[in-house]
Amino acid sequence: MTLIETSLYLALFGMAFLMIVQFGLSMREYQKLALVRTEIQKSLVILNQEFLNSVSMSDSIDNISEFNTESGDLILNESSGNVTYRVENFRLVKQDSTSQIYLTPADMVISQFIFTDIRSDDGDILGIQINITLSYAKNNNVSESLSSTYAVYQ
Numbered sequence: 026m027t028l029i030e031t032s033l034y035l036a037l038f039g040m041a042f043l044m045i046v047q048f049g050l051s052m053r054e055y056q057k058l059a060l061v062r063t064e065i066q067k068s069l070v071i072l073n074q075e076f077l078n079s080v081s082m083s084d085s086i087d088n089i090s091e092f093n094t095e096s097g098d099l100i101l102n103e104s105s106g107n108v109t110y111r112v113e114n115f116r117l118v119k120q121d122s123t124s125q126i127y128l129t130p131a132d133m134v135i136s137q138f139i140f141t142d143i144r145s146d147d148g149d150i151l152g153i154q155i156n157i158t159l160s161y162a163k164n165n166n167v168s169e170s171l172s173s174t175y176a177v178y179q
Contacts, residue, residue, distance in 0.1 A: 069171045080175035086150045092142045152176035
């Protein structure tokens with residue numbers, strides 16, 4: 026083998042090695058984004074279950090709730106007192122008479138929390154439709170949305 030052939034083989038090997046390393050790094054980044062998206066979806070499932078339980082167990086939805094706003098307050102009337110859901114520091118908070126609980130992890134942000142009232146012909150609130158968009162705090166391009174309707178059983 027000559028020096029030119031050896032140099033050519035080394036260059037080809039180096040290019041192949043760099044392509045394999047680049048492919049591995051790209052796959053790692055895609056896997057990381059997929060894991061973040063999965064965590065967001067899990068959080069949305071938990072939020073959906075929270076709203077399903079809270080709204081169905083409440084006596085009524087308070088008329089002073091801030092409907093149709095980007096981050097309003099949802100106030101549920103229960104026999105033990107009021108429960109309020111609101112966005113605080115880009116995180117969803119549940120507050121009742123004894124405690125305040127963050128429902129979303131610190132590495133996720135609520136970019137949309139809109140709820141719309143569903144009323145009867147008499148003007149009573151029968152339920153709500155909630156639209157939530159949850160994003161990854163470090164990359165706003167990774168986000169998921171939930172839109173669901175919840176009924177108050179009286």
